[in-house]
Amino acid sequence: MADFRPDAGADGVQALDPEQLGVYFALMEAVSLLQHHVEQQLRTEGDLSYVQFQLLARLAAVHGQLTMTQLADGVVYSRSGLTYQAGLLEKAGLITRGPSPADERATLVTITEDGLALVGRVLPGHIQVVHRLLFEPLSDEDLRHLGDIMSRVRDHMRAQPPRSAAPRKRRPTHVAKDR
Amino acid sequence: MADFRPDAGADGVQALDPEQLGVYFALMEAVSLLQHHVEQQLRTEGDLSYVQFQLLARLAAVHGQLTMTQLADGVVYSRSGLTYQAGLLEKAGLITRGPSPADERATLVTITEDGLALVGRVLPGHIQVVHRLLFEPLSDEDLRHLGDIMSRVRDHMRAQPPRSAAPRKRRPTHVAKDR
DNA sequence: TATTGTTATACTCTATAACTATA
DNA sequence: TATAGTTATAGAGTATAACAATA
Numbered sequence: 001m002a003d004f005r006p007d008a009g010a011d012g013v014q015a016l017d018p019e020q021l022g023v024y025f026a027l028m029e030a031v032s033l034l035q036h037h038v039e040q041q042l043r044t045e046g047d048l049s050y051v052q053f054q055l056l057a058r059l060a061a062v063h064g065q066l067t068m069t070q071l072a073d074g075v076v077y078s079r080s081g082l083t084y085q086a087g088l089l090e091k092a093g094l095i096t097r098g099p100s101p102a103d104e105r106a107t108l109v110t111i112t113e114d115g116l117a118l119v120g121r122v123l124p125g126h127i128q129v130v131h132r133l134l135f136e137p138l139s140d141e142d143l144r145h146l147g148d149i150m151s152r153v154r155d156h157m158r159a160q161p162p163r164s165a166a167p168r169k170r171r172p173t174h175v176a177k178d179r
Numbered sequence: 180m181a182d183f184r185p186d187a188g189a190d191g192v193q194a195l196d197p198e199q200l201g202v203y204f205a206l207m208e209a210v211s212l213l214q215h216h217v218e219q220q221l222r223t224e225g226d227l228s229y230v231q232f233q234l235l236a237r238l239a240a241v242h243g244q245l246t247m248t249q250l251a252d253g254v255v256y257s258r259s260g261l262t263y264q265a266g267l268l269e270k271a272g273l274i275t276r277g278p279s280p281a282d283e284r285a286t287l288v289t290i291t292e293d294g295l296a297l298v299g300r301v302l303p304g305h306i307q308v309v310h311r312l313l314f315e316p317l318s319d320e321d322l323r324h325l326g327d328i329m330s331r332v333r334d335h336m337r338a339q340p341p342r343s344a345a346p347r348k349r350r351p352t353h354v355a356k357d358r
Numbered sequence: 359t360a361t362t363g364t365t366a367t368a369c370t371c372t373a374t375a376a377c378t379a380t381a
Numbered sequence: 382t383a384t385a386g387t388t389a390t391a392g393a394g395t396a397t398a399a400c401a402a403t404a
Contacts, residue, residue, distance in 0.1 A: 023326035147202035154209040
């Protein structure tokens with residue numbers, strides 16, 4: 001079977017010991033489960049996807065206006081993806097798009113009253129799910145640790161690549177054609 | 180704007196304080212970034228999606244055979260979704276499907292030599308990405324804390340709902356038609 | 359009757375490339 | 382030339398419902 005041991009082959013590459021691998025898998029599975037539940041709640045109570053909720057929540061948090069590029073950052077990884085989502089949200093009357101006076105290339109996105117109302121309507125249930133699934137089994141100390149760790153990791157990742165623009169890529173094909 | 184304060188409205192519902200909300204967002208964004216990078220690596224080096232990698236890794240870890248239902252658990256949330264992925268993996272020669280002697284309703288999934296080889300080929304780069312993005316900014320103590328916390332959370336979530344079967348649902352429509 | 363798995367179908371979402379317009 | 386955004390298009394992925402077969 002596959003060799004999960006550190007440095008199982010290669011050229012001095014930094015490897016993970018079994019403990020690290022376990023931590024990584026636990027993190028990914030837990031977040032996957034959390035996200036799945038959260039998406040169900042958002043869909044059921046607000047007919048929103050998680051991405052759409054994030055976009056609205058960002059706009060609500062800054063109290064209104066953001067540029068498409070600012071809005072995209074950290075949520076969506078392609079321009080066209082954001083245009084698509086913004087189109088849906090605009091059609092649903094939750095946001096508005098208009099020209100920017102400062103930079104005429106830019107589009108200013110504004111959240112509507114309906115958009116704000118929807119966020120307000122969906123948020124309590126959202127928070128409830130997160131509380132029940134994520135925070136219930138955690139102590140206050142766990143919470144502090146988790147917050148400290150994850151914000152450090154997030155900042156580390158934000159710093160690393162250019163982001164919001166496609167890095168490098170080589171063969172964007174399908175399932176292992178080379179086997 | 181939207182009210183993010185605890186108990187902003189409702190009927191005694193358990194709410195999140197701002198610290199908890201921050202921890203939640205940091206967690207989700209960090210994992211989202213990590214997953215995005217990891218998916219690029221898997222696609223580039225092995226033409227695999229993350230789901231496909233998970234399925235192969237599970238099969239590799241148990242050294243071979245699993246039932247479709249066992250394989251789905253925790254990775255995919257619908258039967259047909261797994262059938263689709265298994266079809267791709269089988270077409271690519273990475274797995275094999277056959278009848279189960281024990282239960283003739285079941286399908287036994289077996290990883291092939293090519294499948295094992297691919298996991299082995301992709302894993303070092305995968306591990307490298309995880310190390311660089313997730314573990315680099317963490318101390319040994321952070322690692323212990325994170326592992327402890329996330330495995331507790333994961334187990335808590337696993338216990339909660341029935342899983343692997345669709346829970347309840349109400350209105351699986353599109354973007355907020357009610358506004 | 360309940361469970362395992364597949365199929366058909368419809369739809370959401372994402373990404374690439376080409377394009378327009380402004381800085 | 383570089384940046385902001387849109388459009389067209391193609392493809393991956395997911396979920397629901399209906400179905401067949403076995404327990």
